[in-house]
Amino acid sequence: MDEVGQLPVLSIKNLFFTYPDGIEALHNVSLNIYPNEIFVLFGPARSGKTTLLRLVNRLSDLIDGAVVQGEITFNGQSVFDRSIKVANLRRQLSMVFAIPSPLPGTIRSNLTYGLMMAGIRDPLVLDQRAKQSLEQAALWDEVKDRLDQSAFALSGGQQQRLCLARSLALEPEVILLDNPTSGLDPLSTGIVEDSLDELKARYTIILVPHSIQQAARMADRAAFMLDGEVVEVGKGSELFTNPQDERTEDYVTGRFG
Amino acid sequence: MKRQQTQRAAVGIISSVAALVVVPIVLVILFIGIKGVSAISWEFITAPPREGMTEGGIMPAILGTVYLTLGTAIVSIPLAIGAAIYLAEYATENRLTHWVRLAIVNLAGIPSIVYGLFGLGAFVLFMKLGTSIAAGSLTLGIMTLPVVISTAEEAILAVPQRFRVVSLSLGATRWQTIWHQVLPHALPGILTGVILGLSRAAGETAPLLFTAVAFYLPELPRSLLDQTMALPYHLYVISTQVPNMPLSKQYGTALVLLVIVLSLTLVATLVRTRVRRRREW
Amino acid sequence: MSDTSPFPPPHQATPPPERPVQFGWSLFVERIIERLIWVTGISTIVIVALIFYFLVREGLPTFLDITWRQLFGRRWYPIEDIFGLWPLIVGSILVTFGAVVIAVPLGLTTAIYLGEIAPQWQREILKPLIEVLAGIPSIVLGFLGWVALAPVIQNLGAATGLTAFTGSLILAYMALPTIISISEDALYAVPKEYRDGALAIGATQWQSIWRVVLPAARSGLVIAVMLGIGRTIGETMAVMMVTGNAANIPALGPGMFFQPVRTMTATIAAEMGEVAEGSLHYSVLFGIGIVLFLITFGINSLAGRLVGVQTNDRRKGKL
Numbered sequence: 001m002d003e004v005g006q007l008p009v010l011s012i013k014n015l016f017f018t019y020p021d022g023i024e025a026l027h028n029v030s031l032n033i034y035p036n037e038i039f040v041l042f043g044p045a046r047s048g049k050t051t052l053l054r055l056v057n058r059l060s061d062l063i064d065g066a067v068v069q070g071e072i073t074f075n076g077q078s079v080f081d082r083s084i085k086v087a088n089l090r091r092q093l094s095m096v097f098a099i100p101s102p103l104p105g106t107i108r109s110n111l112t113y114g115l116m117m118a119g120i121r122d123p124l125v126l127d128q129r130a131k132q133s134l135e136q137a138a139l140w141d142e143v144k145d146r147l148d149q150s151a152f153a154l155s156g157g158q159q160q161r162l163c164l165a166r167s168l169a170l171e172p173e174v175i176l177l178d179n180p181t182s183g184l185d186p187l188s189t190g191i192v193e194d195s196l197d198e199l200k201a202r203y204t205i206i207l208v209p210h211s212i213q214q215a216a217r218m219a220d221r222a223a224f225m226l227d228g229e230v231v232e233v234g235k236g237s238e239l240f241t242n243p244q245d246e247r248t249e250d251y252v253t254g255r256f257g
Numbered sequence: 258m259k260r261q262q263t264q265r266a267a268v269g270i271i272s273s274v275a276a277l278v279v280v281p282i283v284l285v286i287l288f289i290g291i292k293g294v295s296a297i298s299w300e301f302i303t304a305p306p307r308e309g310m311t312e313g314g315i316m317p318a319i320l321g322t323v324y325l326t327l328g329t330a331i332v333s334i335p336l337a338i339g340a341a342i343y344l345a346e347y348a349t350e351n352r353l354t355h356w357v358r359l360a361i362v363n364l365a366g367i368p369s370i371v372y373g374l375f376g377l378g379a380f381v382l383f384m385k386l387g388t389s390i391a392a393g394s395l396t397l398g399i400m401t402l403p404v405v406i407s408t409a410e411e412a413i414l415a416v417p418q419r420f421r422v423v424s425l426s427l428g429a430t431r432w433q434t435i436w437h438q439v440l441p442h443a444l445p446g447i448l449t450g451v452i453l454g455l456s457r458a459a460g461e462t463a464p465l466l467f468t469a470v471a472f473y474l475p476e477l478p479r480s481l482l483d484q485t486m487a488l489p490y491h492l493y494v495i496s497t498q499v500p501n502m503p504l505s506k507q508y509g510t511a512l513v514l515l516v517i518v519l520s521l522t523l524v525a526t527l528v529r530t531r532v533r534r535r536r537e538w
Numbered sequence: 539m540s541d542t543s544p545f546p547p548p549h550q551a552t553p554p555p556e557r558p559v560q561f562g563w564s565l566f567v568e569r570i571i572e573r574l575i576w577v578t579g580i581s582t583i584v585i586v587a588l589i590f591y592f593l594v595r596e597g598l599p600t601f602l603d604i605t606w607r608q609l610f611g612r613r614w615y616p617i618e619d620i621f622g623l624w625p626l627i628v629g630s631i632l633v634t635f636g637a638v639v640i641a642v643p644l645g646l647t648t649a650i651y652l653g654e655i656a657p658q659w660q661r662e663i664l665k666p667l668i669e670v671l672a673g674i675p676s677i678v679l680g681f682l683g684w685v686a687l688a689p690v691i692q693n694l695g696a697a698t699g700l701t702a703f704t705g706s707l708i709l710a711y712m713a714l715p716t717i718i719s720i721s722e723d724a725l726y727a728v729p730k731e732y733r734d735g736a737l738a739i740g741a742t743q744w745q746s747i748w749r750v751v752l753p754a755a756r757s758g759l760v761i762a763v764m765l766g767i768g769r770t771i772g773e774t775m776a777v778m779m780v781t782g783n784a785a786n787i788p789a790l791g792p793g794m795f796f797q798p799v800r801t802m803t804a805t806i807a808a809e810m811g812e813v814a815e816g817s818l819h820y821s822v823l824f825g826i827g828i829v830l831f832l833i834t835f836g837i838n839s840l841a842g843r844l845v846g847v848q849t850n851d852r853r854k855g856k857l
Contacts, residue, residue, distance in 0.1 A: 368772025460675025
């Protein structure tokens with residue numbers, strides 16, 4: 001299935017995840033994610049995509065009483081290793097959520113929050129990182145004169161790009177995007193997708209799309225998930241035009257959804 | 258139709274009963290206000306009592322209430338906010354948490370006089386603080402805990418969960434998230450709870466009976482270990498145990514106490530509503 | 539890409555350099571803070587235990603040195619070392635019962651009015667007023683009862699205005715905010731569909747309230763009553779001022795509410811100032827405190843169990 005010939009950034013092996021109420025969300029999931037690609041996780045609702053994403057940066061820790069089995073390795077080290085600092089991990093695998101979620105405060109404070117929590121206080125560094133990340137998220141021109149205004153004054157699309165910039169400010173290795181354009185108008189969606197295309201040269205991107213079309217547009221490689229299992233993994237160009245598994249084909253052609 | 262008649266009668270009765278409940282509240286306040294205002298004067302508020310309480314003012318009692326309320330704040334605020342943070346952010350739903358909640362519910366229900374007994378046994382006698390502002394503040398502070406914990410916990414839980422999740426996903430630790438993204442937005446609600454708790458404490462008498470108050474003290478308290486006078490107790494004594502006590506001064510004392518307590522309640526409510534309007538989310 | 543490109547250098551597939559996180563000591567400080575928070579949480583349990591401990595410490599002789607038969611005797615006469623608790627218990631029961639009988643119908647009706655009948659503008663006036671009532675110190679209401687209410691009751695024909703009934707009246711008003719607010723919550727919790735369903739089959743509003751909403755809210759209303767009782771049993775100063783402080787057991791019959799009585803709470807408050815520390819009288823007062831503690835503990839635990847333990851939905855994984 002995966003024959004890329006490089007060391008994977010993220011390696012998921014035999015992962016099982018069960019919610020506290022007993023519902024199994026992930027069943028024997030194995031995947032490799034390679035550097036500088038846009039890897040798309042797609043599938044119908046409740047297939048485990050979001051759960052998988054949250055496990056990768058251990059936001060799943062917030063769920064009391066969940067049961068996790070299996071391995072997730074990031075650059076060679078297990079994500080569940082007791083010795084790693086989770087906060088550090090989350091800086092390297094940074095997440096953008098489905099609903100634009102600015103923190104209360106200014107645009108600037110949103111961007112510098114993660115950096116300040118990491119101990120970076122130098123205002124010059126903070127400013128520079130803020131500008132850089134806004135440029136990468138294609139938001140700089142629109143907000144450069146109002147960095148000290150409330151983040152909530154931005155439009156939905158702008159807020160979401162702000163959230164993307166917020167993650168970028170931390171200079172992560174991997175960007176995890178859970179349905180980032182689901183609430184956005186087509187123009188904003190296009191801007192975000194274009195940014196991701198440029199960003200993949202510098203970052204590794206895992207994307208849960210909000211439509212099959214977006215999946216087909218964006219994926220370098222993709223995995224189709226159904227009921228907590230990985231059904232098929234493959235190159236974007238092939239998976240959508242010529243899927244191997246019948247279930248993938250049914251979903252991609254719209255026979256169920 | 259008979260049913261319509263029953264309906265109208267029922268509504269009529271219900272409304273009248275509700276009025277029966279609510280109107281006296283207004284009457285009580287007006288009554289005390291009208292009967293007590295004649296005693297209010299600059300001397301009344303700033304001078305100590307003379308002639309066996311029948312003359313002069315109630316200043317030491319007002320001051321004592323202020324001291325005790327401050328002491329209550331110092332004792333209860335750190336403990337209560339800590340416990341509220343614990344319950345809202347750290348505790349998992351296990352047996353220990355269940356017992357903590359049970360303990361808080363019970364603390365809320367313990368009669369005030371039993372708190373007085375506890376204060377007597379623990380602070381006055383065992384810790385040898387004697388009847389003092391310290392012992393009284395500790396007793397009142399513990400008594401105020403349940404109210405402040407409940408409102409503080411509510412305020413903390415009201416902070417949207419997404420702030421926490423976003424903060425953690427940006428690499429903040431759990432405590433950093435609480436300190437930077439939860440507490441600042443919960444603070445007004447916490448403040449409301451604190452002020453409400455203090456307003457209750459200011460009006461309490463029973464817990465102080467054996468822990469802090471004396472009926473008449475020739476001098477103002479100078480240290481935490483001194484006894485003090487207090488407004489609620491003062492009202493009790495002058496109305497039941499002082500012969501020839503002018504009625505207007507009794508009502509005046511009640512009025513001052515009422516004004517202090519209701520002002521605090523008003524401030525708390527204002528804090529709560531003003532902040533709710535200014536929220537960005 | 540030009541040299542001024544905003545993009546950082548390309549990613550390399552090697553382990554990343556160890557980034558500076560927080561300094562070691564700041565993580566250490568955090569762990570201390572979290573420990574302290576845990577301590578404050580546990581302290582609530584410790585405090586309850588301490589309260590009970592100190593009550594028992596000072597009150598134990600009550601149960602060691604006095605026989606149960608004496609404790610339940612019908613005479614309370616400490617001067618002669620007679621410590622029959624029965625008059626005090628009866629006093630508390632009479633006053634509480636009277637208060638509940640007055641407060642529950644009044645409070646429930648007011649809750650119905652607020653929740654089902656009153657227009658919004660009235661709600662906005664009435665609810666703060668009720669909160670004001672909750673804020674009035676008990677000593678102020680007791681004072682009013684003593685100075686204004688008791689003479690009225692005396693004029694109505696009682697031998698004295700300081701009776702169990704006077705106490706019940708004052709206590710009822712003090713318990714109203716609690717009963718109203720919890721009843722309101724219980725009524726509010728009844729789903730709208732119940733009311734709509736009743737109206738859809740032709741019931742009047744009153745019929746829907748009486749036959750559908752109230753029965754559905756029954757368990758919440760029971761809790762309201764229980765908490766009202768708990769609030770009432772524990773009141774001290776107001777009852778001390780208006781119930782007459784006579785440690786007698788009134789003769790059975792409707793007139794018993796119009797006799798002066800003495801409650802358990804008032805006994806402690808009134809007599810503790812005059813006892814010698816360590817004397818038997820002193821211990822018995824603490825013993826009464828133990829009884830009160832256990833009663834309210836029982837009521838509150840029961841009510842708490844009925845309400846169910848609050849669970850934290852957020853832990854279940856929702857964003």
